Amino acid sequence: MxxxxxxxxxxEDLFEVxxxxxxxxxxxxxxxxxxxxSINTVDTMIRAMGDALPLSPALPALLGMDFAGIIEExxxxxxxxxxxxxxxxxxxxxxxxxxxxxEYMVADAKLIAAKPKNLTMREAAALPLVAxxxxxxxxxAGISKGQKVLVHGGSGGVGHVALQLARYFGAEVYxxxxxxxxxxxxxxxxxxxxxxxAETVSxxxxxxxxxxxxxxxxxxxxxxxxxxxxxAAVLNGHVISTTSMxxxxxxxxxxxxxxxxxxxxxxxxxxNHKREQHAHILRELSKIVExxxxxxxxxxxxxxxxxxxxxxxxxxxxxxxxxxxxDI
Numbered sequence: 001m002x003x004x005x006x007x008x009x010x011x012e013d014l015f016e017v018x019x020x021x022x023x024x025x026x027x028x029x030x031x032x033x034x035x036x037x038s039i040n041t042v043d044t045m046i047r048a049m050g051d052a053l054p055l056s057p058a059l060p061a062l063l064g065m066d067f068a069g070i071i072e073e074x075x076x077x078x079x080x081x082x083x084x085x086x087x088x089x090x091x092x093x094x095x096x097x098x099x100x101x102x103e104y105m106v107a108d109a110k111l112i113a114a115k116p117k118n119l120t121m122r123e124a125a126a127l128p129l130v131a132x133x134x135x136x137x138x139x140x141a142g143i144s145k146g147q148k149v150l151v152h153g154g155s156g157g158v159g160h161v162a163l164q165l166a167r168y169f170g171a172e173v174y175x176x177x178x179x180x181x182x183x184x185x186x187x188x189x190x191x192x193x194x195x196x197x198a199e200t201v202s203x204x205x206x207x208x209x210x211x212x213x214x215x216x217x218x219x220x221x222x223x224x225x226x227x228x229x230x231x232a233a234v235l236n237g238h239v240i241s242t243t244s245m246x247x248x249x250x251x252x253x254x255x256x257x258x259x260x261x262x263x264x265x266x267x268x269x270x271x272n273h274k275r276e277q278h279a280h281i282l283r284e285l286s287k288i289v290e291x292x293x294x295x296x297x298x299x300x301x302x303x304x305x306x307x308x309x310x311x312x313x314x315x316x317x318x319x320x321x322x323x324x325x326x327d328i
Contacts, residue, residue, distance in 0.1 A: 002018075003101060004102070004308045005018045006047065009048065009051070009061070010050070014047075015101075020102070022104050023104060024106070025075040027075050028075060029108055030109055031106055032072065032107055033071075033103065034068075034105055034328045035070065035125070036328060037067045037100040037101065038125045038323045039314075039326065040065060042094075043064065043093065056095075057094060057095060062093070062098050063093045063100075063101055064093045064099035064326075065128075066090050066126070067125055067128075068125040069088075070085070070087075071085045072104070074109075080109065081112075086114065087114055088113065088125065089279075089282060090132065091108060092107065094266060095270055097269060101308055102328070111278050113285075117286075119296070122327065123298065126296040130323070131165075133158050134158055134162035135284065137162065137240035138169065138240070143169045143216060144170070145170030147171045147215040147216060148209055148214045149163075149215065150173075150218070151218045152196075152218065152220055154186040155175075155321060159218070160185070160186075160322060161296070164190065171215075174204070174208055177195060192208070201231045205232055213234030213256075214234060217229040219239060219240060220243070226239075226241060233258050236256070238258070240261045241262050242262075299314065299321055299325070304326070305326060308326055
């Protein structure tokens with residue numbers, strides 16, 4: 001089968017076309033004909049950093065985590081799926097799990113679910129990693145109807161899903177963006193846009209919460225922006241972080257009595273730990289999508305399998321809007 005592999009880690013132009021053996025299905029797994037995949041920041045990190053990350057596959061590496069496709073064969077013990085079923089999930093591309101940048105992949109049936117009926121394969125492939133991350137974070141923070149939720153980076157991959165899910169759960173949603181294009185998308189998706197370049201944290205906390213702070217702050221930006229999240233949260237509020245690999249002063253967290261929820265959705269894949277939770281979340285997400293509560297935003301540019309290097313460059317450039325998708 002055709003695949004795009006890395007024989008060394010580094011720049012996005014190192015992907016090479018290869019003809020490799022079609023994988024064999026095994027117990028508890030399904031063989032999937034991959035139709036589309038999407039690029040996530042963690043994919044670009046693995047490609048660029050290689051062995052510096054403990055989750056990187058051994059070389060030659062077959063990357064790619066998200067997918068949408070069609071089941072071609074079900075392994076022993078798989079009872080929820082049949083040949084021909086359209087499914088989606090996040091099931092490979094790290095450690096010893098084969099990635100999605102190939103015509104076929106074998107995936108643990110606990111990491112997949114039936115594709116939302118009202119989405120194309122390209123749209124479905126854009127969702128798994130970012131949507132599982134957003135859903136897990138909001139549920140762990142105890143989101144409820146009527147709360148005020150702030151999403152940092154609402155035009156990005158995780159952010160644009162988090163703000164839609166927060167609205168679906170009945171919250172009053174606000175979101176930061178860095179320009180007119182970003183704010184336009186945020187408001188199109190139903191949140192109140194905040195231009196962080198034009199307003200300080202104290203400005204928008206005073207304007208939108210009477211100075212009290214937001215009940216939940218979903219930080220999909222990370223880094224030094226974490227301090228902005230702590231400042232924006234209400235007393236005893238909740239901060240969700242998807243990018244918290246830094247040293248930071250937690251004094252504000254202490255004196256405001258905040259709860260910090262770090263979401264690292266790759267844990268079930270890496271450690272084979274409670275993988276069935278991902279299938280459950282994906283099923284719940286399919287219901288939300290089919291009810292009209294969540295629509296993935298795809299970048300205006302599309303890429304073929306052979307152009308995966310360009311797809312990585314597009315995501316890394318910061319010029320894209322929504323998810324970058326690759327057609328297999």
